[in-house]
Amino acid sequence: MFNFHYRLERNAIGLTVAIIIAGGIGGLVEIAPLFTIDETVEDAPDMRVYTPLEIAGRNIYIREGCYACHSQMIRTLRDEVERYGPYSLAVESKYDHPMLWGSKRTGPDIARIGGKYSNEWQVAHLYNPRDLVPESKMPAYRWLLRNSLKIDDLGEHLAALRKVGVPYTDEMIANATADAYGQANPDSGQAAGVTERYGDKTNVSLFDGRGETLTEMDAIVAYLQILGRLTDAAKQSAQAKVE
Numbered sequence: 001m002f003n004f005h006y007r008l009e010r011n012a013i014g015l016t017v018a019i020i021i022a023g024g025i026g027g028l029v030e031i032a033p034l035f036t037i038d039e040t041v042e043d044a045p046d047m048r049v050y051t052p053l054e055i056a057g058r059n060i061y062i063r064e065g066c067y068a069c070h071s072q073m074i075r076t077l078r079d080e081v082e083r084y085g086p087y088s089l090a091v092e093s094k095y096d097h098p099m100l101w102g103s104k105r106t107g108p109d110i111a112r113i114g115g116k117y118s119n120e121w122q123v124a125h126l127y128n129p130r131d132l133v134p135e136s137k138m139p140a141y142r143w144l145l146r147n148s149l150k151i152d153d154l155g156e157h158l159a160a161l162r163k164v165g166v167p168y169t170d171e172m173i174a175n176a177t178a179d180a181y182g183q184a185n186p187d188s189g190q191a192a193g194v195t196e197r198y199g200d201k202t203n204v205s206l207f208d209g210r211g212e213t214l215t216e217m218d219a220i221v222a223y224l225q226i227l228g229r230l231t232d233a234a235k236q237s238a239q240a241k242v243e
């Protein structure tokens with residue numbers, strides 16, 4: 001066996017062919033499942049796209065590196081399902097570009113964090129995690145409450161996402177800035193447009209507790225509150241298995 005490898009390494013053509021075969025097997029293992037992707041990804045007719053404010057929050061989540069400590073992917077293992085809820089389905093990440101499944105859990109998985117806590121809890125926790133969880137290792141993100149949110153370019157973010165397959169309409173793109181403002185200001189004239197375009201169940205709220213000015217805190221809390229709630233597909237499939 002070792003003798004064979006010794007001889008192979010001294011034969012340029014033989015070694016090249018062997019490398020191509022080995023690489024080809026690896027490639028096939030990765031590529032073959034993609035041919036069945038249409039059958040692999042579940043249907044979720046109730047699935048909605050992220051609102052502009054949630055997209056802004058998602059961008060901040062990426063900027064701050066939250067994914068380095070938090071995964072957004074509940075595996076099919078029993079302990080995970082009992083702790084976090086129904087395991088993640090492929091369709092739930094359908095509009096995630098890039099996906100944020102993560103590979104490290106210094107903190108817990110947050111794929112289903114939406115609705116687990118109030119907005120006030122999320123704001124206080126991001127402001128100083130140790131005020132709520134004394135033993136927390138999570139950094140404080142105070143500037144999120146100070147920084148005003150840039151919303152004038154959100155239409156371009158939606159347009160870019162549409163290029164990679166997220167079904168944003170022309171109307172959603174044209175109203176992105178107004179919708180971002182409206183979603184964080186329930187009493188404003190712009191609020192109605194948000195539910196009109198993204199559905200009645202869309203969370204329209206004073207996310208950071210203050211109206212008028214939009215902060216980065218508004219955006220990230222709006223994003224956290226939608227995690228795991230774009231569709232009910234996972235809940236329904238878990239329910240179907242129980243019955």
Ligand code: HEC
Pocket residue numbers: 061064065066067068069070106107108109110113116129130133135136137138139141220224
């Ligand atoms: C250095 C690692 C680290 C980073 C970076 C980090 N977290 Fe955390 N996070 C934790 C830990 C540890 C906990 C558990 C203790 C706690 O609740 O504070 C946690 C808890 C949470 C929780 C509550 C989860 C639950 O189910 O109770 C949320 C929500 C959260 N983090 C959001 C974020 C967001 C948003 C960011 C980025 C702005 C972030 N985290 C960045 C480590 C981190």
